[in-house]
Amino acid sequence: MAEAFIYDHVRTPRGKGRADGALHEITPVQLATQTLGAIRDRSNLDTALLDDVIFGTAMPFGEQGSNLGRTAAVNADYAQEVPGLQLNRFCASGLEAVNLAAAQVAGGFIDAAVAGGVESMSRIPMMIDGPWVADPQVSWKAYYAPQGISADLIATLDGYSRTDVDAFAVQSQVRAAHAWEQGYFNKSVFPVRDVIGEVVLARDEHIRPGTTVEALGTLKASFAQMGEKGGFDTVATQRYPQVERINHVHTGGNSSGIVDGSAAVLVGGAAFGKSAGLKARARVRAYASIGSEPTIMLTGPGACARKALKRAGMTPADIDLWEINEAFASVVLRFQRDLDLSPEVVNVNGGAIAMGHPLSATGAMILGTVLDELERRNLNTALITLCAAIGMATATIIERV
């Protein structure tokens, strides 16, 4: 098997996912186009060397619909012969795109691809989509509950109090603010510009430095009403009848932020690196995706990480840094518990609670974040993982070269 290398990665800053967010005026295709342009331009890349552009979009509707990978490639003036693909593994799409590219390179089927994702949540909000949620046939059988309920269910089963999850949220904020201050993200975040070239956004704008546990404690539990009045608590306790009552602890302050953003990772084999004159920064050692229990939905990362580690012939002790998407605070706390990890090596530069989770772009973003940090600390291995809807998770292990 050939090796799949990561040569480069870029990301946009994350704009607030509301009408007053800085990136709200930028269309999804524009975001993706600028991202594809950025990764090409920084390496002076001859895009004709690419075999594909693989982009995730979790809400592929309207102006974010159809095949944004190909659409943006054409729009970014990539070489005509570079095709494009849109894929959807929900929140894990960005990482899945990297894995798909890596698999094809390692299998010797392609030389290189740009993999990533784009999500403009301010323009195309998370909406009820697909039969899993609405079709009684499926939602009944699978005991469907919205992810916020799932997160609260995890907290209830594991015994995380409101203070526990709020404290974790503060940690994410502190670390993200620190990382920005110290410039840890500078080499990989490119500013998004408007049509006349003015910078629209250069920094993640969702961060709230100075957040305290006390302040977070005043926020209303976001999913209490839908759980209690909407009946979803009963769905959860029917599926997990050992639970007397769901403890609703998640709020807007300890759940991933809704944001706009896009990211791309340049994946290729050794030959590509030579042709492009680029030095590989890391190799993709292994990856995995799994299905997990759909009602609790978000507990897959632990088992998925183990699956990837096994495939790589590694153990958790072999991993220097961990990136797990902060979908909700309880997701990370469960992951840390599952793998017995010290918080010192998990999401060391903060995560989606502070900076936001642009659904299908996040996987590519956090891979880039941890790669930069490995280089900064001169460490070697990282495992990146995200939970995804309908009970899934994806994980990737990278190793510096």
Next chain:
Amino acid sequence: MKTINLTVDAEGIGLAAIDVPGRPMNVLTPEFNEDLAALLQRLADDSGIRGLILTSGKPGAFVAGADIKDMVKRFDAGISAAEGAAMSQALSQLLRRLETCGKPVAVAINGLALGGGLEVSLACHYRVLSNGPKVQVGLPEVKIGLFPGGGGSQRLPRLIGVQAALMAMSEGKSFKPAEALAAGIVDEVVDDDKVVEAAKTWIKTKGDPVARWDKKDYKIPGGGSYHPAGAQIFMMGNALIRKQSYGNYPAVLNLMHSVYEGLQVPFDTAIKIESRFFCKTLATPQAKAMIRTFFMSMQAIGKGSGRPAGVPKTDVTQVAVIGAGMMGAGIAYVSALAGIKTILLDRDQAAADKGKAHCEDLLKKSVSRGKMTQDKAQGILDLITATPDYAAITGSDLVVEAVFENTDLKEQVTKQAEAPLYANGKDAPIFGTNTSTIPISLLAGASSHAENYIGIHFFSPVDKMMLVEIIRGEKTSDATVAKAIDYALKIKKTPVVVNDSRFFFANRCFIPFTAEGMIMWSEGVAPALIDNAGRMTGMPRGPLEMMDDVALDLLTKITSETAKAMGDAYQPIPGEKEVAQMVADGRLGRKNGKGFYDYPEAKGAPKTLWSGTLDMFPVTQAEASPAEVEELKKRLLYVQAVTAARCFEEGVITNPREADVGSILGWGFAPWSGGIISLMDSIGIAKFVEELDRMTKRYGDRFAPPQLLRDMAARGETFYGRFDKKAAKAA
């Protein structure tokens, strides 16, 4: 046409008056279907008819629904899936033809229109509803394990939107005329004698023969299945249905499927899909059992079908209730409510007055809720005389003794009361006891007229619980049973006749439910898991929370009395010592705010499991796989059912309909099953015995199947097949 009378006026407007012979209210019989087809043919052939009005030829009601009796007959005869499909499609296809016949059809709804009756109306182009006092419209099919399969599940959402339609159909909600108009279900509400005229006016002035959903620019109000708003409704609907039904009612789920899928296709395809889901629902054991119990048996027993024949009807005009505690006061209340002069006795005036005060509280509540006027309430209260003087019993048709559950006390009271009762009193009065555990024949030993002595066992709270167990002692005469039933019917209770044995029928079958919960607790099953599993069986509550509701001190008392009475024969239940300890420590249940659960004082604050239960029995099973949860549910249901089977074997109860109705009204036994006997028939007796044998090995003799079940299994019998005399007569 046998069921429809058609007249055509000079202006060419036809009036089709539905009048099904031999039925007090119109129902949609196979003959009606035939006549509807003939009517459609006439409409097509006769160019002189320019429009049609449907109405009822029977004043007071339009159409009460489908012919359930006919459906039940076909069930019992055993219809195939294909036949079921054909049956459910027949009406639907005819109504569609009516809707698309090209001529305007209005319906003058001159009375109640339920189920199929409303479905017929929805297929008409214009609906006028009478504003009469008893008029209501609705689609209540879910209440008998079905859903509106005659086009209702497709027309109602297209008419009033998905959310409103789903809520109405999943609850079987009834609408009064003003509500129906506000909801958009009908187009116009007028005085009863103006409905036909209003319908005619519409035909002459507007007369649009195209249903709104057949028009090109039609949009479902509020959005369909994948419209953002529509999808949201399904998402929430799925959860709410799980919350309400715990997945035990396939009808509600099939209704959701029918609406969700039907909304995405053209109407003619939609009603095909609806028919298939309806057929699937018809075939469920829930439908068969719920129709039988809720539609047929409840009505029949509520009319006194268990009453011994040949005894002239009696009218109780005076009753003496001895014991003015909660039960006695409740019995006095329901008696006075029925217009019966009531003497309420206790050991002294103060105690008797307290009981009457309780009646006054109940009446005050009714007045404040607008259910009765203050004058009426006072009139009812005046019927109750509170006194410690037993002489006041004279002139009573019956006594109901409701003193403490103590044999000596009851015997003493009986002797004391019978003197004035039989002294120049009414012809053959009867003496009833409300005992819940002491055998009637034993207590009858203290009576001077054992043939007039009977158990009349009420359930708490008396003003709400519909069931009354009528318990025959060894010597109780048929006449006494008949009179007790007459009394029960007069006070609007549903009487079930039971033969004498400890705990009779209801409590005997119910107590194993809570006992099984205690046994699970003693095994180390997490209390949350026990009560969740209990709720998921369809019982009104889990066993532990139910014990809190009944009161732990009452249960402990019953346990110790039973142990005393049974001596060596008594088998202690694991956990009973621990419950007794809880009572000794002051944890009595909901009534004093602490039992298995803690009940916070703050209004609306939820109860929480008391952590002390974990100290008494440490949890060894905190989680359960779906299969393990099913097993917990099975234990909780089957332990009750096998007890009911033993009751049959011993002749404690002999009528499966009364047992089914009694189980649901008496202790809320999983209504989706149609009752405790229907549950066993649905499982299949052979399969049930097999399971019981397995569970006996695993959990103990309390699951051991009685010989009766083995015999029935060997012969391929069902309870209804073997014991239901009506069926035998009808065959």
